[in-house]
Amino acid sequence: KPVVAVVGRPNVGKSTLVNRILGRRAAVVQDEPGVTRDRVSYDANWNGRDFIVVDTGGWISDAKGMAAMIAEQAELAIAAADAVVFVVDATVGTLDEDEAVVRVLRRSNKPVILAANKVDDQRHEAMAATMWNLGLGEPYAVSALHGRGSGDLLDAILDVLPEAPPSTYVEQSGPRRVAIVGKPNVGKSSLLNKLAGQQRSVVSDISGTTVDPVDEIVEVAGNIYHFIDTAGIRRRVKEASGHEYYASLRTQAAIERAEVCVMVIDASEPITDQDLRILSSIEDGGRALVIAFNKWDLTDEERRHYLEREIERDLVAFRWAPTVNISALTGRNVDKLSKAIEEAAEGWETRISTGKFNAFLGRLAAAHPHPVRGGKQPRILFGTQAHNCPPTFVLFTSGQLDPQYTRFVERRLREDFGFSGSPVHVEVRARA
Ligand code: GDP
Numbered sequence: 001k002p003v004v005a006v007v008g009r010p011n012v013g014k015s016t017l018v019n020r021i022l023g024r025r026a027a028v029v030q031d032e033p034g035v036t037r038d039r040v041s042y043d044a045n046w047n048g049r050d051f052i053v054v055d056t057g058g059w060i061s062d063a064k065g066m067a068a069m070i071a072e073q074a075e076l077a078i079a080a081a082d083a084v085v086f087v088v089d090a091t092v093g094t095l096d097e098d099e100a101v102v103r104v105l106r107r108s109n110k111p112v113i114l115a116a117n118k119v120d121d122q123r124h125e126a127m128a129a130t131m132w133n134l135g136l137g138e139p140y141a142v143s144a145l146h147g148r149g150s151g152d153l154l155d156a157i158l159d160v161l162p163e164a165p166p167s168t169y170v171e172q173s174g175p176r177r178v179a180i181v182g183k184p185n186v187g188k189s190s191l192l193n194k195l196a197g198q199q200r201s202v203v204s205d206i207s208g209t210t211v212d213p214v215d216e217i218v219e220v221a222g223n224i225y226h227f228i229d230t231a232g233i234r235r236r237v238k239e240a241s242g243h244e245y246y247a248s249l250r251t252q253a254a255i256e257r258a259e260v261c262v263m264v265i266d267a268s269e270p271i272t273d274q275d276l277r278i279l280s281s282i283e284d285g286g287r288a289l290v291i292a293f294n295k296w297d298l299t300d301e302e303r304r305h306y307l308e309r310e311i312e313r314d315l316v317a318f319r320w321a322p323t324v325n326i327s328a329l330t331g332r333n334v335d336k337l338s339k340a341i342e343e344a345a346e347g348w349e350t351r352i353s354t355g356k357f358n359a360f361l362g363r364l365a366a367a368h369p370h371p372v373r374g375g376k377q378p379r380i381l382f383g384t385q386a387h388n389c390p391p392t393f394v395l396f397t398s399g400q401l402d403p404q405y406t407r408f409v410e411r412r413l414r415e416d417f418g419f420s421g422s423p424v425h426v427e428v429r430a431r432a
Contacts, residue, residue, distance in 0.1 A: 001043075001050050001051050001052050001384055001386060002051045002052070002082040002083070002161040002162055003041075003051065003052045003054060003080060003081045003082050003083075003384070003396070004021075004044075004051055004052065004053050004054065004081060004082065004083050004084070004085060004157055004161070005054045005056060005074075005077035005078055005080065005081035005083075005084050005085070006018055006021075006053060006054065006055055006056060006084075006085045006087060007056050007073070007074040007077055007078065007084055007085070007086055007087070007101055007105075008074075008086055008087035008088060008098070008101065009095065009097035009098055009101065011089070012087045012088055012089040012117055012118075013087060013089070013117040013118060013144045013145070014055060014056065014087050015055055016117075016144040016145055017085070017087055017115060017117060017142070017144035017150075018042065018053055018055040019144075020142075020144045020147060020150045021044055021046075021053055021150070021154065021157075022042055022044050022053065023044075041053065041054045041055070041354055041358060041382045041384065042054075042055070042354060042355070043353060043354045043355075046154045046155075046157075046158060047154075047155075047158065049158055049161070051157075051158075051161060052354060052384050054077055054080070054081065054382060056073050056074065056076075056077040068100070071100040071101055071103070071104050074101045074104050074105070075104050075108075076381055076398060077381075078104060078105065078108045078110055079108070079396075080381055080382070080396035080429060081110060082110070082111075082161055082162055083110060083111045083112075083113065083157060083160045083161055084105060084108075084110050084111070084112045084113070085112075085113045085115050085153070085157065086101060086102075086105060086112055086113070086114050086115065086136060087115045087117050088114070088115070088116055088117065088131060088134075088139075089116075089117055089118055090116040090117060090118055090119050090124050090127045090128040090131070090139075090141065091118045091124060091127065093127065093130070094131070094134065098134075102134055102135075102136065105136065106135075111160035112136050112137070113137075113140065113153065113156050113157055113160065114131060114134065114136045114137060114138065114139045114140060115139075115140050115142050115153055116128035116131045116139040116140065116141050116142065117142055117143070117144050118143060118144075118145070119141040119142060119143050119148065119149065120143045120145065120146055120148065124141070125141055128141035129141075140152060140153045140156060174226060175217060175224040175225055175226040176223075176224075176225055176226065176259055176260060176341070176345060177225075177226045177227075177228055177257060177258050177259045177260070178225045178226065178227055178228065178258055178259070178260045178261070178262060178341060179227070179228040179229065179254040179255055179257065179258035179260075179261045179262070179287075180192055180227065180230075180233060180261075180262045180264060181251050181254060181255065181261050181262070181263055181264070181278055181282070182263055182264035182265060182266075182275070182278065183272070183274045183275060183278065184247065185266070186264045186265060186266040186294055186295075187264055187266065187294040187295060187328040187329075188233045188264050189233045189234055190294075190328035190329065191262075191264060191292070191294065191326070191328040191334065192216075192227065192230055192233050192234065193328075194328050194331055194334050195218050195220055195227075195334060195337075196216065196218050212228075213231070214228075214229050214230060214231035214232065215227060215228055215229065215230060216230045220335060220337060220338040220341075221335040221336075221337075221338035221339070222338070223338045223341070223342065225338075225341070228254050228257050228258050229250065229253070229254040229257070232250050232254070248277075251278060251281070252281060252285075255281055255282055255285045255287055256285060258287055259287065259288060259345060259348065259389070260287065260288040260289070260290060260341050260344050260345050260348070260421075261282045261287050261288070261289050261290070262290045262291075262292055262337060262341065263275075263278060263279060263282065263289060263290065263291050263292065263321075264292050264294050265291060265292070265293050265294065266294060266295050267293035267294060267295050267296055267298070267299050267303070267304075267307055267325065268295045268298035268299055268303060270306075270310060271307075271310045271311075271314050271315070275314075276314060279291075279315075279318055282423075283317075283318070283423045286389070286390045286392075286423055286425070287348075287390070287423075288341075288344035288345055288347065288348035288390070288421050288422050289318065289320075289321040289344060289421055289422075289423075290321060290322055290323070290324065290337065290340040290341055290344050290421060291315075291318065291321050291322070291323045291324075292323070292324050292325075292326050292337060293307070293323060293324070293325045293326065294326050294327065294328055295327060295328075295329070296325045296326060296327045296332060296333070297327040297329055297330050297332065320347075320414060320419065320420060320421065320422070320423075320424075321344070321420075321421055322340040322343050322344055322420060322421050323340075324336050324337055324340050340421070343420050343421050344420065344421025344422060345421070346420075346421075347391075347418060347419040347420040347421040347422035348388070348389055348390050348391070348419075348421065348422035349388050349389060350388060350391050350417065350418070350419055350422070351385060351388050351391075352385050352391070352417060354383075354384050354385070357383050357384065357385060357393070358382050358383060360412075360413070360416055360417075361380050361382070361383050361395075361409075364380075364409065364412055365379070365380055368408070370401060370402065370405050371402065371405070373402065376399060377399075378397050378398050378399030378400060378401055378430070379397060379398045379399075380395050380396070380397050380401075380409075381396045381397060381398060382396055383395045383396065386427070390419075390422045390423045390424065390425060391419055391422060391424050391425070392424075392425040392426075392427065393413070393424070393425070393426045393427065394427045394428075394429055395409070395426065395427070395428050395429065396429050397428055397429070397430045398430070399430055400428070400430045401428050401430070406426050406428060407426075409426055410424050410426045413426070
């Protein structure tokens with residue numbers, strides 16, 4: 001979601017304007033320097049567009065001069081923002097502190113919307129017009145308190161916001177799309193036959209669903225799934241050279257079309273690099289993942305013991321995926337796949353509100369601050385979930401984070417919010 005920072009010196013009405021943008025009468029926090037607020041960013045929507053509003057009113061101050069402090073706060077906010085609303089008080093005119101912010105705004109190349117606030121009636125319009133001389137374009141005369149002019153202001157903000165970065169996943173209606181993937185001979189087609197053979201009713205005509213001729217719709221334990229590229233699984237072409245290459249292309253295409261991938265691994269044989277490559281494709285593709293250890297009927301105690309070690313050694317990076325031990329031959333646990341698929345899909349679709357996410361970041365930073373590097377300590381200013389499917393988070397920071405710290409944030413996110421069965425992506429946008 002794009003980010004809008006609201007900046008300006010204290011007392012110009014930033015918090016009131018933020019509440020106005022949010023369209024609710026939340027308690028107005030006193031706009032005094034030195035007041036720290038734990039929540040600085042909010043989810044907003046105008047005319048169907050979602051964006052984040054950052055209120056810089058309460059950011060931590062120190063003993064520097066007022067103008068320098070305000071400029072510094074504005075600088076941090078502006079660096080992380082896609083657009084800036086600069087608020088001035090039309091009843092007072094511009095002061096030195098305003099000028100300090102203007103200099104920062106000029107240096108940044110971010111689009112700026114100038115809001116001349118406290119224009120409660122016509123009398124103040126003339127004063128608002130004098131704000132043209134700030135060189136920031138048209139001053140929008142608004143009354144944050146009474147709502148006057150706020151619609152035009154919001155329209156102007158949306159005009160300069162970039163389109164949200166798209167998720168690679170394109171939402172479609174119809175049953176959940178599942179791809180059964182894995183290297184040759186692990187039992188994919190046996191599993192598909194078992195799943196399709198078990199269904200009580202053949203579901204072929206679900207309204208609003210177009211099923212590719214290579215796909216099948218199958219009911220598993222009461223849930224209906226759209227299995228992808230089942231023709232590729234059923235067709236048992238004898239390997240010519242180059243076959244593996246085409247098989248991997250096919251796997252890749254199936255992963256892209258799916259929401260959830262069921263990765264079939266032969267439990268009776270050691271885990272191979274090829275298994276790991278397919279797993280990585282699923283994670284990189286951002287799809288939900290269930291791991292099915294097949295041919296369980298062929299495993300004895302000794303093999304299961306070794307498998308456990310292989311899992312610890314090779315699959316640590318996929319610990320978040322639910323696993324099911326199955327036998328496509330005997331049908332053991334095959335219907336349990338449904339529960340695992342649902343769990344993974346739920347983790348994949350999870351959304352966390354900006355408020356909750358920032359509360360989490362606040363707790364994290366307090367308990368485990370980023371280590372100091374070369375005398376500097378990058379701070380996470382705030383964060384937002386850019387999208388789900390899979391959950392993708394953006395952290396706005398005052399400097400580059402250690403990749404290790406970013407992974408730590410990701411681990412903690414999982415501990416607090418789950419995301420079972422889904423990759424979680426954390427991106428960092430550091431202030432330039
Ligand atoms: P695919 O290439 O992944 O589709 O694998 P297939 O479904 O063709 O299975 C490969 C071989 O493994 C076949 O001989 C199957 O009968 C056998 N197989 C599949 N699943 C199981 C299982 O759960 N237990 C046992 N014992 N054999 C299985």
